[in-house]
Amino acid sequence: MADPMYRQIAEELRRQIESGELEPGVKLPTELQLRELFDNASRNTVRDAIRSLLTQGLVTTRPGQGTFVAHRIEPFQITLSRDTDTGLGGGEGIAYRSAALAQQRKPEASTPEVKIQAADEVPARELRVPAGTSLICRHQVLRIDKKPWSMQTSFYPIEFAAKAPLLIQAVDIEQGTVRYVAETLGFEQVGYQDQVSARPPNSGEVSFFKLPEAGVVVIETIRTAYERSGQPIRCTVTVWPADRNRLVYNIGEVPKEIASPPPSNDPGNGAG
Amino acid sequence: MADPMYRQIAEELRRQIESGELEPGVKLPTELQLRELFDNASRNTVRDAIRSLLTQGLVTTRPGQGTFVAHRIEPFQITLSRDTDTGLGGGEGIAYRSAALAQQRKPEASTPEVKIQAADEVPARELRVPAGTSLICRHQVLRIDKKPWSMQTSFYPIEFAAKAPLLIQAVDIEQGTVRYVAETLGFEQVGYQDQVSARPPNSGEVSFFKLPEAGVVVIETIRTAYERSGQPIRCTVTVWPADRNRLVYNIGEVPKEIASPPPSNDPGNGAG
C-alpha cells in the first residue's frame, strides 16, 4: 500500500514500455480502457498516470487519436571541440555544415535576425561590459532535414560595427563570422570556453521546436571566444533540444574514426 | 480568449516570478486564496496551473506548508576539458577535489561500489566489445557540502583485473584510477571523448538527488578514454543534476582567470 494508485498505474505502463512489451509508436489503450484494466480507477486517476509518463518523455498524446509510446529520434551528433581539419570551433560556420553532411543530413541556416540590444546578464558578464550596454545581436535558426534543430544568438561589442559593417546587416556572412571578424578587425579567435547547462524548455521553445509539451529538455551552451590578448570577442548562446542533439568534445588524442563519426546507417526519421 | 484558464493563471504567476515581484523563497497564496484571486476558478484548475509551474521548475510545493518560489542553487562549475596543471581530464580524481576546493566547497566521494557486470549497450559500444561481455564496473557518488552532487559509473575491460587488482576491490584508489591503470598496465590516457546529453531524471535519480519531483533535469556525460594505440581503456557515465552543475570546456587559449574560476563570493546555500 505504499504508492498512490496513479503511480502504480504509471509504474506498470512504464515497465511495459521499457521492457519493449509496448514498442515505440504503438498506441496505448484509451483512457476508458485503461480505467477498466486498472481496478476501475477514475478516468482522472488514469490521466494522472499518463501525465507522469508524459513528463518523463515516455509517451506523447494526440487529441482525438490517443496516447502513443514515444519515438526516440536518432540524435544528431555535433562536435563542439575544435575541428582538427578546419581549425574552427565546433558548430561554427562550415564545421556545422560538414558535420551535418557527414551524417547524411541536410543542414540549413536561416538568414540571421540582427538587432542592437541592451546587454542581458549573460552576455554582459561574458563580454565584461556593464549590463545594459548596447551589443550587436545576431540571432539564427539552424535546421536539419527541414526540422528546427537549434537556435543561436551571438553577441558582439557594438564597436565592432565600425570596421565590420556586415555584422549589423541581416545577411549570411559567407566565410563565417569568425573569419570575418579576424579579417576586418584583426581579432583572431585563439580559444573559447563553453559552459554547458540544461533546463526545461520555455513556452517559446516548446512551440518553436514543436516539442511534445513535456519530457524533452533543452541543453544551453554559452560560448565565449577570446582573441590573443585575452579579450572576449564574442558570446554565443545556443539552445539545443536534447532529444535530437548530442554534444561531443574531443580532448587530447582521440582515434580519428571516433572523432569524426562515420555516416550513420540508421537515418533518423524523426517522430511520427 | 485563446488559452485555457489554468494556463492564464500559470502565465500570470510566472510573470510575477520572473519579474521579481515574487522573490525566491516567498510563499505563494494558498490554493484556496488563489482560487479567489482568479475569478473563483476551481481548486483543481488552480492546481493545474501550479503543476505547470512545477514542471518548469519555478516553484516547489511542500505539503502542510504551501507553494514557494524556487531558489536557484549556485551551480558548481566543473571543468571537463583537460586540466592544464594536473594534466588529468576534468572531473577526474584530484581535478574534482581541487575544483571543488577552489570554489570553497567541501568535496566528498563515497567508497566505490564494485561489480562485475554484463556490458550494457553504452559501455559495450564505447569499449568495442559485444553486448553482454563481462566488465569491471565501479560506481561512485560524489557529494559537495554533504549534498549529493553527481553519480558516476566507470567500466573497464575485465582483463585489467589481472594486473590491476585494486580495480575490483571496493577501495578508493589513492592516486586515482587514471594513474593506477597507467602504472600497472602501461595504458597511458592520451585523450578522451565526452558525449553530452540531457534528459528528465528517472525515479531513482529523483529520490537520490532529492530533486523537486519535476522541473530539474539531469545532464549525462559519457566519457571514453583512449590510450596511445587508440584502444579504449575506460568508459565513464556520469549523471549531473542540472540545477547544481555547470559543465565547462576550455578549448585552445583561454585567459587563465577564466579557465580556473576564482572563488565565488556568493556561497551557494542550496534550497530551503
Add this chain to the structure above:
DNA sequence: GCAAATTTGTTCGTATGTATT
C-alpha cells in the same frame, strides 16, 4: 462535405488522506 463516433483536453464539485504547524 457533413454528421456521428471516438478520444483527449479542460473545468467543475466533492470527499478524504497526509504532512506540518
Add this chain to the structure above:
DNA sequence: CAATACATACGAACAAATTTG
C-alpha cells in the same frame, strides 16, 4: 489535538481534435 495546506481520488459535463461512415 486542532487548524492549515497540499495530495489523492472520485464523478460529471462539455469542448476540441480527429477519424470514420
